[in-house]
Amino acid sequence: xxxFVQVQTVGxxxxxxxxxxxxxxxxxxxxxxxxxxxxxxxxxxxxxxLLNLIAGLTKPTDGVLxxxxxxxxxxxxxxxxxxxxxxxxxxxxxxxxxxxxVERVFGTKESKQKLRDRTAAAISLVGLDHAxxxxxxxxxxxxxxxVGIARALSMEPKVxxxxxxxxxxxxxxxxxxxxxxxxxxxxxxxxxxxxTHDVDEAVLLSDKIVMMTNGPAATIGEILEVNLPRPRHxxxxxxDPDYIGYRAAVLEFLYEKQAHVEKQAA
Amino acid sequence: MSALTMNVDFGAKIPVDRGIExxxxxxxxxxxxxxxxxxxxxxxxxxxxTPFAEKLAGFxxxxxxxxxxxxxxxxxxxxxxMKGGSIPGPLKTWDAAAVxxxxxxxxxxxxxxxxxxxxxxxxxxxxxxxxxxxxxGIPLGFILGRSAFLAAMVNPIISLLRPVxxxxxxxxxxxxxxxxxxxxxxTIFICSIWPMIMNTAQGVxxxxxxxxxxxxxxxxxxWKVVTKILLPAVLPYILTGIRLSIGTAWLVIVAAEMLTGxxxxxxxxxDEWNNLKVEHIIIAIFVIGIxxxxxxxxxxxxxxxxxxxxx
Numbered sequence: 001x002x003x004f005v006q007v008q009t010v011g012x013x014x015x016x017x018x019x020x021x022x023x024x025x026x027x028x029x030x031x032x033x034x035x036x037x038x039x040x041x042x043x044x045x046x047x048x049x050l051l052n053l054i055a056g057l058t059k060p061t062d063g064v065l066x067x068x069x070x071x072x073x074x075x076x077x078x079x080x081x082x083x084x085x086x087x088x089x090x091x092x093x094x095x096x097x098x099x100x101x102v103e104r105v106f107g108t109k110e111s112k113q114k115l116r117d118r119t120a121a122a123i124s125l126v127g128l129d130h131a132x133x134x135x136x137x138x139x140x141x142x143x144x145x146x147v148g149i150a151r152a153l154s155m156e157p158k159v160x161x162x163x164x165x166x167x168x169x170x171x172x173x174x175x176x177x178x179x180x181x182x183x184x185x186x187x188x189x190x191x192x193x194x195x196t197h198d199v200d201e202a203v204l205l206s207d208k209i210v211m212m213t214n215g216p217a218a219t220i221g222e223i224l225e226v227n228l229p230r231p232r233h234x235x236x237x238x239x240d241p242d243y244i245g246y247r248a249a250v251l252e253f254l255y256e257k258q259a260h261v262e263k264q265a266a
Numbered sequence: 267m268s269a270l271t272m273n274v275d276f277g278a279k280i281p282v283d284r285g286i287e288x289x290x291x292x293x294x295x296x297x298x299x300x301x302x303x304x305x306x307x308x309x310x311x312x313x314x315x316t317p318f319a320e321k322l323a324g325f326x327x328x329x330x331x332x333x334x335x336x337x338x339x340x341x342x343x344x345x346x347x348m349k350g351g352s353i354p355g356p357l358k359t360w361d362a363a364a365v366x367x368x369x370x371x372x373x374x375x376x377x378x379x380x381x382x383x384x385x386x387x388x389x390x391x392x393x394x395x396x397x398x399x400x401x402x403g404i405p406l407g408f409i410l411g412r413s414a415f416l417a418a419m420v421n422p423i424i425s426l427l428r429p430v431x432x433x434x435x436x437x438x439x440x441x442x443x444x445x446x447x448x449x450x451x452x453t454i455f456i457c458s459i460w461p462m463i464m465n466t467a468q469g470v471x472x473x474x475x476x477x478x479x480x481x482x483x484x485x486x487x488x489w490k491v492v493t494k495i496l497l498p499a500v501l502p503y504i505l506t507g508i509r510l511s512i513g514t515a516w517l518v519i520v521a522a523e524m525l526t527g528x529x530x531x532x533x534x535x536x537d538e539w540n541n542l543k544v545e546h547i548i549i550a551i552f553v554i555g556i557x558x559x560x561x562x563x564x565x566x567x568x569x570x571x572x573x574x575x576x577x
Binding site: 055075079083087091101 | 484
């Protein structure tokens with residue numbers, strides 16, 4: 001499907017005490033089914049705002065967002081979100097956290113046993129069978145984030161939305177989870193939109209990198225198609241001239257064309 | 267806000283404890299004993315193969331200071347009442363307590379009942395008033411926490427009524443209920459309800475946005491939102507409200523019963539004052555303190571258990 005998610009001339013303005021703040025303007029984006037999209041840009045460029053719009057957590061002040069030609073009117077389980085800080089409920093075990101989502105989506109159609117099987121399968125997919133009955137405060141940050149991913153995937157969403165899912169993790173854990181995510185997306189063919197500020201992560205994972213200009217009134221600066229064959233391996237890619245070229249293109253956009261944000265911030 | 271400001275009441279205990287310690291340092295007969303013990307505990311870590319001695323030392327560290335404080339208190343009491351006077355000394359009070367607790371559940375008509383009955387009827391009043399307050403206050407707190415409009419509407423009223431001594435409500439209660447017993451219960455209701463409403467409402471407002479976003483993305487039903495997200499998230503706040511409430515309720519019941527009469531520990535204090543049995547009044551003070559301590563400690567224990575399970 002060529003036009004799975006469509007973002008049409010979307011703008012987002014927030015009312016603040018100092019008056020109107022234009023966060024996003026003129027966003028036009030089309031996402032194909034099964035595509036992996038990375039949203040990259042300097043902090044404050046409205047990447048997360050755009051993700052929240054697709055999630056339906058906020059409503060655009062201008063324009064319209066469509067999923068399969070239907071307007072996105074609010075949040076729903078067909079567009080699962082993996083939150084930046086995992087957002088697991090601390091009073092539920094990992095299993096129960098995922099089960100809550102499974103029960104919501106499939107509870108009316110399937111037996112309890114089937115729901116439990118689905119939950120176990122999702123936890124198994126992220127390799128956490130052994131931690132299934134643990135509480136979130138008993139496991140590491142990387143494991144929590146994996147439960148968050150399992151919860152999102154268990155709902156079999158049409159779109160998987162990830163808001164800097166690995167931002168708070170150390171480099172080694174992050175690399176491991178990136179590899180796992182690639183494997184999962186390969187098997188589930190999930191359409192994914194991921195917010196990131198990590199150039200390597202964006203190039204390694206994505207089919208398209210959407211580069212955003214600096215805020216306020218941010219918009220899409222460039223869209224880079226990443227035509228690297230899958231499955232991708234970080235070690236072989238490290239010396240791949242195409243990979244290096246893509247990486248350089250993103251860096252150039254961020255640090256030459258959109259460099260002024262650093263001065264503003266300082 | 268409310269939890270913090272209300273906590274100040276309980277924080278007030280700290281200066282009192284410190285006061286006792288300072289007095290302890292002045293007491294010449296007790297201080298050397300304390301030092302000796304301290305030396306002993308200090309040498310234990312050097313001796314590696316004695317876990318029993320370590321345990322004993324740990325036990326000593328935990329139990330010794332409070333015990334010492336109690337002894338100092340009794341010592342001061344003893345010295346102050348040694349020369350006689352209207353206030354009985356510890357020994358006389360102990361003898362009176364032994365007689366009193368030998369038969370705590372006797373009944374000689376409505377105005378002469380054992381101390382056990384008095385404590386139980388006070389606890390019953392607190393229980394009923396407090397129960398009703400929880401029944402009304404916790405749901406009301408939930409509603410106020412969820413609706414900014416209602417909160418803005420009701421908050422000024424709560425701010426106005428909360429500082430009013432519950433005893434000021436007693437005449438209204440007497441007027442409405444025409445009987446002393448429900449009027450006392452009603453003052454308990456009034457004083458317990460404010461911490462309950464305010465802490466619950468605050469807890470609901472402080473539920474992290476992340477959890478609510480999860481609820482929105484999953485599009486959970488309102489029932490699931492309440493049972494799976496709001497209630498567990500707010501539970502620690504509710505328990506704080508309950509703990510503060512029961513502390514105040516136990517303070518107020520004594521005063522309320524002094525005014526209403528009947529059976530109850532507060533009434534009993536007043537009755538013994540009329541009979542000039544001062545040692546009974548002192549016993550009552552201890553009993554009230556111990557019961558209050560047990561109430562609060564058991565709630566703290568409950569809170570720990572519940573939050574451990576839920577966090």
